[in-house]
Amino acid sequence: MLLEADTLVYDNDRNTVTAVGGVQIDYDGNRLVAQRVAYDRNTRKLIATGAVEIVDRDGTKIYSDEIDVTDDFRDGFVNALRVETTDKTYFAAESAERRSGTVTTFNRGIYTACEPCEEKPDKPPIWRIKAQKIIWNGEAKTVRFERARFEMFGFPLAFLPAFEVADPTVKRKSGFLIPSYQGSSKLGYGVQVPYYLALSPTFDATFYPTYYSKQGFLGMAEWRQRFNNGAYDIRIAGIRQQSPEEFDPGTVDSREKFRGMIGTKGEFQINPRWSFGWDVLAQTDKNFSRTYSIDGFNQSVHRSQVYLTGLNDRNYFDLRAYRFEVQERLLDADPRSRSEKQPWVLPSFDYSYTPDEAIAGGELNIDVNAQSLYRRELDRSGWQGSGDSDALVRGTEGWNGRVTAEAEWKRSFIAPGGLMLTPLLAARGDAIGTSYSGLSEAAIADLAGTLGVEDDIRSAYFRSMATAGLEARWPILFSTTSSTHVLEPMGQIFARPDAAYQNRLGIPNEDAQSLVFDATSLFERDKFSGFDRIEGGTRANLGVRYSGAFQNGWGLHGLAGQSYHLAGDNPFASPDLVSAGAYSGLESDRSDYVAMVGLTTPVGLSFSAGGRFDEDSFEMRRTDLTAGYTTRPFSIVGRYSFIEAQAPEEAGDPPAYGFDSDRQEVQLSASARFFENWRVFGSGTYDLEKDVLVARSIGFAYDDECFAYSFTVSETENRDTNEVDRSFGFSISLRTIGDFGTASNSPFASSRL
Structure with a gap:
């Protein structure tokens, strides 16, 4: 002492x-x-x-x-x-x-x-x-x-x-957690009283007994375990519904009485280069986890997968098997149902290798992609679920697989005056196998007849593509006492033969169905989004890029240009099982114009704009405008989007690739903080074409070092039926005591007058 x-x-x-x-x-x-x-x-x-x-x-x-x-x-x-x-x-x-x-x-x-x-x-x-x-x-x-x-x-x-x-x-102790209250017009009002069981420093369990006034007792439990190199968890839930009739008739929820699920997630770092993991959901019906908001598994589309990934410097390896599970109320017999039309991908493989040493003074990239998938039901419904005889074949029934290997070499040279020249050589080969059902073959033949082309259905396809290209860039620097500007004209040309099987239907398109042509993809060598479609013919891309840095932190950048099909068959105007390329702006010899511009400031103001414009009339085809202002007490972000209808204008045109009507939407969100700890926030989405405020929400919150509270009210309105769903929620967090919250949907829906 x-x-x-x-x-x-x-x-x-x-x-x-x-x-x-x-x-x-x-x-x-x-x-x-x-x-x-x-x-x-x-x-x-x-x-x-x-x-x-x-x-x-x-x-x-x-x-x-x-x-x-x-x-x-x-x-x-x-x-x-x-x-x-x-x-x-x-x-x-x-x-x-x-x-x-x-x-x-x-x-x-x-x-x-x-x-x-x-x-x-x-x-x-x-x-x-x-x-x-x-x-x-x-x-x-x-x-x-x-x-x-x-x-x-x-x-x-x-x-x-x-x-x-x-x-x-x-930090961890067994005992009851703070109860929470839940509710909806279908489930009734419910209370959940979780119990946490700390079994050891490395694993624990939580039980979530929940009782709903209309549907009865829902049992749910979660097991979690952590290791030195990773962790996993398992969640189980089940219920015997007391009143299935409370759900809308003709839905999955109303047809089931005993319902349940088991889901597990895990991720482990095998070593600094390799990781292994999974995310798997299995349930008695396709909508249980979404109906009862099972945490971690209530997405409208859940991807169950198992994967192995490796990353070392510029080399990449990815092997995974997965399936998209659409959680929806529609019965499988409904033509709009998407659940049974999702394939099993067993497996998908990607490998990318870039040698550390230069090859012939340039950089060599080698890419390998392989996929094998099986679909139990033909996905023939159009984007709008029309089910017409000429509807797009988005997915074939049966098995199909593909292996792709591609090598690309490029080297840059700087000529006198700052001109940068980059020659490029690329070669690619594909091996494709199919095992179509008779229903798939008939659907492909029907679509080929509608488009006026031949169908070419085989069990195996082999195709190759060679590319020789050149890119030229000439950055020009302008400087003043208060700013720096770089203007960079750019040009590319790629010479290729026509792609094999280009004007015949037969090869499936599973991973190249989405195609958006804008300024970000203008200078891509292959503008298709995946490997199933291959770009052939000779094409040139021209544009100009600008970037400017001004005094006091202001910045401006932009890009504008156009793409030209010079020789061979235009792949974006060629037939396809899903019409990928149609109405994209690339289907003509001269593409639509694309441009983008962005502004950054040191005062919290930002702006960006991008658009696609008709090559002849300069009419707007697609645009996105975003503006925001952010400071410590206040922030606001607004966005305007427009997409022109992607549907036939004349007889003989390809079937609709996207929506058959224009889409025009405004989104706005804002948040303001006042009195240091208080803030108010809100957001809204307005459909200009249908004149409907499709989503709106407002709320306020308080937070400090010991207490947090938030309250939110939101509404969503169906664009077609004008039916309104309302919900509100609040949460209270008391430091060291726990969290308490509730959320409920209104037991009624109203229609706009």
Whole structure:
């Protein structure tokens, strides 16, 4: 023990030692500071008075005017005390008693995790719990409140006879978690009371018993385990629906009584280069996890997959098997249903290799891609689900597979004057196998007849492509005293033969169905999005790029150009099972014009715009405008999007690639913070074509170091039926106590008048 004081008084008659004036005692990691300390050798007790402060070995601070404690700081009694723990939680009481060195009982105590106001220390905190007794068990790591009253801003809100929470220092402890309330017009109102079971430092379990007033008891449990190199979890849920008739008739939800799921996710780092993982969902029907909002598995489209990935410098390896699971209410017999039309991809393989050493003075890239997939049901429905005889064949029934290998070499030369020339050579080969059902073959033949081309259905296809290209860039620098500008004219030319089987239908298109031609893809060598489509013929791309840096951090950049088909068959005007390339802006010899521009500023303002314009009339075909302003107290982002209809204009044109009507939409979101801790936010989406505010929401929130609250109201409106769904939700978070929240959908829907 180390004792420091201004004066020491020894009383041998009473067998006491008294330290007076600036007393400080250090013993076994504990520290006591007071104006006066009297030590009774007979009882082995210290009585400290006058601005007493004790700091124990854990860092917890105790403040009082008088403390009676044993000489080993193990047990004691305190009047009018205040306790501050290391993680900024606070106890106060009229008196307290400590026994066995671990259990502290606060009489008429107060507990909060909110730091006292420096300007007004007597001001009530945002929240606090007052109790007749607060029992803090340092060994069991619990805090028990008896005859407790919960207060907000000094006003009582709830009374609880008794409850117990984990010690503020505990990160994992078994026990009940804060209940949550849920509800919807189909499920009824429900309450969930989770129970957390801490089994070991590396694995645990959580049970989520939930009762819905209309559908009954939902049982759910989650198991989690962590290792040195990764972690996995398993979630199981099930219910016996009491009232399936509450759901809309003719839906999956209304047809099922016993429903359940099992889902698991995992990811492991085998070594610094290799990782392995999975995300798998299995359920009794295709919509259970979405209907009951099973966390982690309630997406409208869930991808179940198993994968192995390797990455080393510029070399990449990826092997995975997966399936997209569409969670929808539609029955499988409904032609609009997408669930059974999703294929099993077993497997998908990607490999990319770039040697570290230069090859013939240039860079060599080798890419390999392979995929094998099986689909049980023909996906013949058009983008609008029309089911017409000439609908696009988005997916064939049966098996198909492909292996692609491609090599590309390029080298850059800088000519006098700054002209940069990059010659390019590329070669590619594909081996494709198919095992179509009779229904798929008939669908392909029907579509070929509609398009006026031949069908060429085989069990195997082999095709190759060679490319010779040249890219020229001439960056020109302009500088002033306050800005720097770079203007860079660019040009590319790629000479290729026509692609094999280009004007006949037969080769499946699974991974190149999405095609968006804009400024970002103008200078791509192959503008198709995947490997199933191959670009042939001779094509040139011309454009100009600009970037400018101005004084005080302002920046401006832009790109504009056009693509030209010079020789051979235009692949974007060639027939395809999904009409990829039609209405893309690339189907004519002169493409549409594409452009983009962006602005950045140091004051939080940003702007970007991109568009595609008709090559003859300069009429707008597609555009995206985004503007935003962000500062610490305020932010707002607006976006305008327009996409022209991608549908036939005249007889004999390809079937609709996308939507058969124009799409025009405005989105706006904003958030404002005021009074430091308060903020309000909102968002809206407006369909200009249908004159419908399809989504809107507004809410407000408060957050500080000990308390957070948010409340949100939102509505969504069907673009076609004008049916409105409303929902609201709120959440409360009390630091060290837990989270509480609720969300419910309105039990009614209204139509716009």
